[in-house]
Structure formats: C-alpha cells, structure tokens
Amino acid sequence: xxxxxxxxxxxxxxxxxxxxxxxxxxxxxxxxxxxxxxxxxxxxxxxxxxxxxxxxxxxxxxxxxxxxxxxxxxxxxxxxxxxxxxxxxxxxxxxxxxxxxxxxxxxxxxxxxxxxxxxxxxxxxxxxxxxxxxxxxxxxxxxxxxxxxxxxxxxxxxxxxxxxxxxxxxxxxxxxxxxxxxxxxxxxxxxxxxxxxxxxxxxxxxxxxxxxxxxxxxxxxxxxxxxxxxxxxxxxxxxxxxxxxxxxxxxxxxxxxxxxxxxxxxx
Amino acid sequence: xxxxxxxxxxxxxxxxxxxxxxxxxxxxxxxxxxxxxxxxxxxxxxxxxxxxxxxxxxxxxxxxxxxxxxxxxxxxxxxxxxxxxxxxxxxxxxxxxxxxxxxxxxxxxxxxxxxxxxxxxxxxxxxxxxxxxxxxxxxxxxxxxxxxxxxxxxxxxxxxxxxxxxxxxxxxxxxxxxxxxxxxxxxxxxxxxxxxxxxxxxxxxxxxxxxxxxxxxxxxxxxxxxxxxxxxxxxxxxxxxxxxxxxxxxxxxxxxxxxxxxxxxxxxxxxx
Numbered sequence: 001x002x003x004x005x006x007x008x009x010x011x012x013x014x015x016x017x018x019x020x021x022x023x024x025x026x027x028x029x030x031x032x033x034x035x036x037x038x039x040x041x042x043x044x045x046x047x048x049x050x051x052x053x054x055x056x057x058x059x060x061x062x063x064x065x066x067x068x069x070x071x072x073x074x075x076x077x078x079x080x081x082x083x084x085x086x087x088x089x090x091x092x093x094x095x096x097x098x099x100x101x102x103x104x105x106x107x108x109x110x111x112x113x114x115x116x117x118x119x120x121x122x123x124x125x126x127x128x129x130x131x132x133x134x135x136x137x138x139x140x141x142x143x144x145x146x147x148x149x150x151x152x153x154x155x156x157x158x159x160x161x162x163x164x165x166x167x168x169x170x171x172x173x174x175x176x177x178x179x180x181x182x183x184x185x186x187x188x189x190x191x192x193x194x195x196x197x198x199x200x201x202x203x204x205x206x207x208x209x210x211x212x213x214x215x216x217x218x219x220x221x222x223x224x225x226x227x228x229x230x231x232x233x234x235x236x237x238x239x240x241x242x243x244x245x246x247x248x249x250x251x252x253x254x255x256x257x258x259x260x261x262x263x264x265x266x267x
Numbered sequence: 268x269x270x271x272x273x274x275x276x277x278x279x280x281x282x283x284x285x286x287x288x289x290x291x292x293x294x295x296x297x298x299x300x301x302x303x304x305x306x307x308x309x310x311x312x313x314x315x316x317x318x319x320x321x322x323x324x325x326x327x328x329x330x331x332x333x334x335x336x337x338x339x340x341x342x343x344x345x346x347x348x349x350x351x352x353x354x355x356x357x358x359x360x361x362x363x364x365x366x367x368x369x370x371x372x373x374x375x376x377x378x379x380x381x382x383x384x385x386x387x388x389x390x391x392x393x394x395x396x397x398x399x400x401x402x403x404x405x406x407x408x409x410x411x412x413x414x415x416x417x418x419x420x421x422x423x424x425x426x427x428x429x430x431x432x433x434x435x436x437x438x439x440x441x442x443x444x445x446x447x448x449x450x451x452x453x454x455x456x457x458x459x460x461x462x463x464x465x466x467x468x469x470x471x472x473x474x475x476x477x478x479x480x481x482x483x484x485x486x487x488x489x490x491x492x493x494x495x496x497x498x499x500x501x502x503x504x505x506x507x508x509x510x511x512x513x514x515x516x517x518x519x520x521x522x523x524x525x526x527x528x529x530x531x532x533x534x535x536x537x538x539x
Contacts, residue, residue: 052432077435084429088303089483098428101421102436134483154436 004029010059019045023213034200037209043193048103076156093131098151121153141172274508286397289405290458291496295467297454298475312365314468316342318372339452392463408457462515469519479528
C-alpha cells in the first residue's frame, strides 16, 4: 500500500506551545485513517498541516507526493461544524456549490458539469429535499451532511474531515459513514479526526495522538491498554459498550484515573 | 402629490437626493458583508477613525477626502499592529484605535477657529450642501464598489462561511479581507460629506440589517438593503424638509427606525 501522507520529524507549534512534538507518521493511500486522542492532543492541527493550512515548524511533510500547499486543489477539506458561520444567508445548494469554486476560481462560469457534480453530492448525502432550505433552518446533523457534500463536490484525491460525526444523530452519522466507506472504495484517501473509539476502530489505519504520536497502525495494534493509558491516563476495561472519553457524563469526579470501556476489536 | 415633488424642485435638494441615493446603494453593497461577517464594530471604528485626517484637512486646507482616506488606512494598520504584537483580540485593537483616533480628531479640530461648526459638519455631514464634485466622487465610488463586489463575490462569500475553506478553495481569504476593509473605507470616505462620519455608519449597517430580516440570500440582501437605503434617503429628506430637522441625522434615524418597524411587523414566513 503506498502512502498518501508521509511525515518525517514533523513538529507543529502555535507560538511557544507545541501541538505536536517532532513525529513520524504515515496515512496510507486509498484507505481510511483515523486521528484520535484527547482534547488538545493535536488532531485538528495535524489535519490542518496536511491541508497546508498550518506550516510545520520543523520536519518534512509530503502529501500526495508533493508539498501540502501544492496539492491543495486535490484535497477536499471539511472543517469542524462549530467553526462555520451558519447564520450566513445561503441555501444548502449554494453552500454545497462553494466546493466547485476550487476549479472555477473567482469568475469561472458554473456549467453543466458543475451542476451534475452538485446534484450527485446532494444525492449522496440525502440532501435533495433540503436543497432550497436555509443553512440556519437545519439540524446539526443535516448541517454536517451539507459540509461533507461541499467537500465531495470538489474534485479530490484526498478527503479530510474534522470531527465529522461528533454530536450527530444516528441517521446523519450513518449517512456520513457510508459516504466515507464509498470514498475509500473509490480509491480516495480519507482522514478523519474523532473522539469515538468505534469510529476509529472502523478505520484501516489509526494514529493515536497526545501532542506526539503515541502509536500508529492497524486499530488492533494501536488500541492496547498501554497505548491508551499513555495517551489518556486510563484504566481499561474491555466491553461492548461504546464510551466517548471526552463526554463529561463518563468522567468520575473523585478519581485520578478515568475508567473507560472500549469496544472489542473483533466484532 | 405636490407635497412629494415640491421639496425636490429645489436644486440643492435634488443634489442631496442624488448623493444620498448613491451613498445608500454603495453602503448597502458594502454593509451587507459588514453585517454578515460581524464587522459592525470595525465599520463603526472606521467611520470615526477618519476624523483626524479630515480635521487636519480643515486645519491645513487640503482635500478632506484625502485626509479621511489616509486616516482610515492608518487605523487599519494600527489595528493589525495591536493584534499581531499583543495577546489582545482584534476587537480590543479596534476599540483602542477607535477612541484614540476620535480623540485625536477632536483635539485637532479644537485648534480650529470654528471648532463647534467644523466638528458638527464632519460628524453629522450636511446633505443639503452637496456639490457636483461630491456626486461625481460618489458615482465613481459606487462603480468601483459594484465591480469589486462582483469580482470578489465568491471570495467574500466563502470567507464569510469559513476562512480555512476559503484558503483551501484558493480564494485568498487574507487578500479578500483586505479588499473588504478597503471597500468599507472607500464607502465611508466617499459618503461622509453627505451623511457625516458618524451617521454614515447608520447607512452602512441599518439597511443591510433590515434586509437580513426579510430576505434569505446575499444578493437579495444587497438589493433589499439598497432599496431600503434609498427609501431612507428620500423619506429622511422629506421629513427633514417639513419638520425642519437636520437632513443627515434624519436620514440615519429613518434607516434605523425602519429596522425596528420591520423587526416588529415582518411576515411570519420571514421569521424562520
């Protein structure tokens, strides 16, 4: 399997604060890579660096065989829904159409190919019935599907999704998961950041972060008690129950170590 | 209908109406982005930040438009310096420059012989003293703003949606932000003689904000904002004529009043 992303000694910083200490990692081509770790562990910063939005302070980052900035036209980026201005007076169709601006530029004419790509993206995310609705009229799950459709409508070889299913209803989560699997089947490299162990376990490749790469590889290689203890400071108990470790409801208040149950790897 | 036509039979009222209409359309195009992006504080600060340059122009006898433009550019640069070289948010820099420039302007004007008259003229404008040269400047500004808004529409739209997305789509969000600030500055500088530096802010924000209550798309917001702004100018001039009130202040007051009327009485379908 060739690699879509190769990082050698990559360090990511915000001024004096280190988001990712010098690290090596790789994201395979034509596969789903999940970036997982506690809040502030550097997941979104790594995604931004791969997108060419955050310049590494040190090291070498190769994306699709070149530098991230050069390959930007081949990368579709879906930002976190919380970082989007959802009060913008635009319809769903207009938001999704923005993805075509990557090829159209500031003045290119929206032609039949663009309209076909737009309709296909709306279909894939079950958004046709909502196409004329205003962004602020949608639920959180519907909005997130719009943002994913905006990424899909762009011609791309790599799809980056920043917490695409966080806080979503089951229907929207399932629609997005199907799209992610379909993208992978089409040979696209998909990278998602997540807090959800079940979502990460469904990926082909996992990178566990804690302001450094704690472990990377197949889910069963990464989700070991030692690695999770290292990343989260956890006591572990294997069970079928899914737990989001960043959900305050699952945080005991009187113990130093959080007690977390993770889904088994073999079901 | 004589009551409607009679005031506009006078040449100075015709000039005031033409200048006001040009200013209203210009500020509606620019103000739509100000409202959408939450830049109202920046717009307010720019409207006041032009004061020192105008004051120096009054004191030293050069073109106030040049003074206003120089002041606005200085202010934007100052805001960026504060933001980049401190841990303060951008709005703190805007507030500092806003107060500083306003104070500096008043200090400079206080050195002029006709302190009160100059200050009133700059802050509140004089729609009834508009010259042909002012109208030409406003027409040129409207043309430049219209063309630039059309060219940068996609950049402005995606920048308003998400900065990272605009960067990823190759729409140069940093350049687009600078162009947007330049357009706000241009609209303020070109309009201050008509409605004054204080009240230009009313036209910049009130008609687009009112439009946002009624329509659901950005181009429609610009069009509705322009119609509301033009209506505010005409109604404001008429009220000013018959009630013998200050024309510029009346125009701005009508524009703001229209917002609250629409807020209270807009159709149920527009409340979603």
